Amino acid sequence: MxxxxxxxxxxxxxxxxxxxxxxxxxxxxxxxxxxxxxTKTKNDRTWCFWEKGNQNPFDQIVHRKWQKVYFHGTNYSDTLDLGEYSxxxxxxxxxxxxxxxxxxxxxxxxxxxxxxxxxxxxxxxxxxxxxxxxxxxxxxxxxxxxxxxDLDDCHNMLQHFKGWEIVTDKPVFDPACPTMMDYRVEQQGVGVRFMYILPESPTRAMIEFTVFSDSLLSPTDYDVELHRYIRDFLKIENFSIEHEEFGVIPMTxxxxxxxxxxxxxxxxxxxxxxxxxxxxxxxxxxxxxxxxxxxxxxxGKPLHEPKKFRQRFKELLDSTMLNVLLKNRASGKDIFTALYKKNPTPRLFAFLDEDTTFREDLRIMATVPLGAFTLGLLDALRKRI
CATH class of the missing domain: 3.50.50.60 (FAD/NAD(P)-binding domain)
Structure with a gap:
C-alpha cells in the first residue's frame, strides 16, 4: 500500500x-x-465566467475576454455593459x-x-x-x-449542452462582442433553452446550444437545433465544424x-x-x-466555514428557481429576460456570484414574476421542512 x-x-x-x-x-x-x-489531453469543455479585473491566476491563459455582451430575450435585445466585469x-x-x-x-x-x-x-x-x-x-x-x-424532496435538473466551433466562408461574427444568451430559439417542455456565441474572428466562433431540463435530448436533437439557429438566426449557409463538445452538469x-x-x-x-x-x-x-x-x-485541517444565514438564504433562492422551472410556474425565457432587462448587469453578476447583500437580493428578486416565485418559494420551503 x-x-x-x-x-x-x-x-x-x-x-x-x-x-x-x-x-x-x-x-x-x-x-x-x-x-x-x-489523461486530460483533449479540449473537452469550455468555461465561461465573469470577473472583476484579473483576479485569478489563470487569466494569462484566458482565450478571449470582453467588456460587453449581446443579450436576446422575450421582445428584448440589447448590448449589455459589464461595468467593472469582463x-x-x-x-x-x-x-x-x-x-x-x-x-x-x-x-x-x-x-x-x-x-x-x-x-x-x-x-x-x-x-x-x-x-x-x-x-x-x-x-x-x-x-x-x-x-x-433522484431524491423526492429535492429539485433536480440538468444543464446539458452541445457546442460547435465553426468556420464560415463570409464574415458574420463580431469579435468584440459575444452573445451571452439568446433565448429566441423555440422553447419546449420543462426548463429553458438558449444559445450563446463566443467569437474568435469575423469567420470563426464557438456556438453552444444549452438546455436546462429534467432529461437529456436525443443526440440528433442538439444537431438539429444548432443547424436551425445557424441557418435561421445567423443566416449562415456555408460553414465547417472544426471542434465539437458536449457536457452535462447537474443543477440540484x-x-x-x-x-x-x-x-x-x-x-x-x-x-x-x-x-x-x-x-x-x-x-x-x-x-x-x-x-x-x-x-x-x-x-492544519480542511475545514469549511459553517453556513451563515446569507448563504442559506441564497441556497433557498436557488431551490426556488429550480422549483419554478421544474413546475413550469413561469417561462424560463421570461424570467431571465426580466432579470437582465430590469437590473444593471454588474449587479446581476454580483448576485449570481453570491456577492450581494440581503437587501440587494430582495431588489433583484422583485424583478421576477412574483406570483410564480412566491409559490415556488413556499413549495421549496415545504420540501425542506
Whole structure:
C-alpha cells in the first residue's frame, strides 16, 4: 500500500485547482497524489465566467475576454455593459496544460492514470482501491462521487449542452462582442433553452446550444437545433465544424456534505461547487478550493466555514428557481429576460456570484414574476421542512 499526505481523486476543474493552490503554498512540501483514469489531453469543455479585473491566476491563459455582451430575450435585445466585469472564455485544454505544467515542477506531486473502484474513510486515513493499486492518504479529496439526483424532496435538473466551433466562408461574427444568451430559439417542455456565441474572428466562433431540463435530448436533437439557429438566426449557409463538445452538469439542491468522515472531503460537483440555479462552477470552484488550502495552511485541517444565514438564504433562492422551472410556474425565457432587462448587469453578476447583500437580493428578486416565485418559494420551503 502506498501512503500520501494528500490524495486528490479526479483531475478535473476542482481537483487540478486544488492541487494548483496547494503547490503555491508550503503544502508543496507534502506528498500529493492525483488519480484519474483520464489523461486530460483533449479540449473537452469550455468555461465561461465573469470577473472583476484579473483576479485569478489563470487569466494569462484566458482565450478571449470582453467588456460587453449581446443579450436576446422575450421582445428584448440589447448590448449589455459589464461595468467593472469582463466576460471570459477559458478552454479546458489550456487549463489542463497550464496546471499540469505548474505541478510538474514539484517532485512531491505524482499523477497516476487508474480507475478508482472504492474510496472509503478509515481510522487510518482515506483508503482508495484502484484497478491496479491501493493508496492511503491523510486526507482524500473526492471529486468523482456522483450525485444521486433522484431524491423526492429535492429539485433536480440538468444543464446539458452541445457546442460547435465553426468556420464560415463570409464574415458574420463580431469579435468584440459575444452573445451571452439568446433565448429566441423555440422553447419546449420543462426548463429553458438558449444559445450563446463566443467569437474568435469575423469567420470563426464557438456556438453552444444549452438546455436546462429534467432529461437529456436525443443526440440528433442538439444537431438539429444548432443547424436551425445557424441557418435561421445567423443566416449562415456555408460553414465547417472544426471542434465539437458536449457536457452535462447537474443543477440540484440535493444535500452535498463535504466531510465524509474524518479523512475524506468531497470537492467539485460532489461537494456542492456547482451553483444549483445556473450550473456555473468555475469561480465557485476557485473560491472553495482556495478556502480549503487556506485552512490546511493555517489550522492544519480542511475545514469549511459553517453556513451563515446569507448563504442559506441564497441556497433557498436557488431551490426556488429550480422549483419554478421544474413546475413550469413561469417561462424560463421570461424570467431571465426580466432579470437582465430590469437590473444593471454588474449587479446581476454580483448576485449570481453570491456577492450581494440581503437587501440587494430582495431588489433583484422583485424583478421576477412574483406570483410564480412566491409559490415556488413556499413549495421549496415545504420540501425542506
Amino acid at each position: 502506498q501512503k500520501y499526505d494528500f490524495i486528490i481523486a479526479g483531475s478535473g476543474l476542482a481537483g487540478l485547482s486544488l492541487a494548483y493552490y496547494m503547490n503555491q503554498t508550503i503544502l508543496r512540501e507534502k506528498s500529493i497524489l492525483i488519480i484519474d483514469q483520464d 466576460y471570459k472564455w477559458l478552454k479546458g485544454i489550456d487549463f489542463y496544460n497550464f496546471v499540469r505544467t505548474d505541478l510538474a515542477t514539484n517532485p512531491n506531486i505524482k499523477f497516476v492514470n487508474e480507475r478508482i473502484e472504492r474510496l472509503i474513510d478509515t481510522p487510518a486515513g482515506g483508503f482508495i482501491i484502484t484497478t491496479e493499486n491501493q493508496y492511503l492518504g491523510e486526507y482524500v479529496f473526492d471529486s468523482i462521487k456522483p450525485l444521486r439526483l 439542491d440535493e444535500p452535498t456534505p463535504q466531510h465524509i468522515g474524518e479523512h475524506v472531503i468531497r470537492i467539485g460537483t460532489a461537494g456542492g461547487y456547482v451553483k444549483a440555479s445556473t450550473g456555473y462552477a468555475f469561480q465557485r470552484t476557485q473560491r472553495f478550493t482556495q478556502e480549503l488550502v487556506r485552512n490546511l495552511v493555517t489550522v
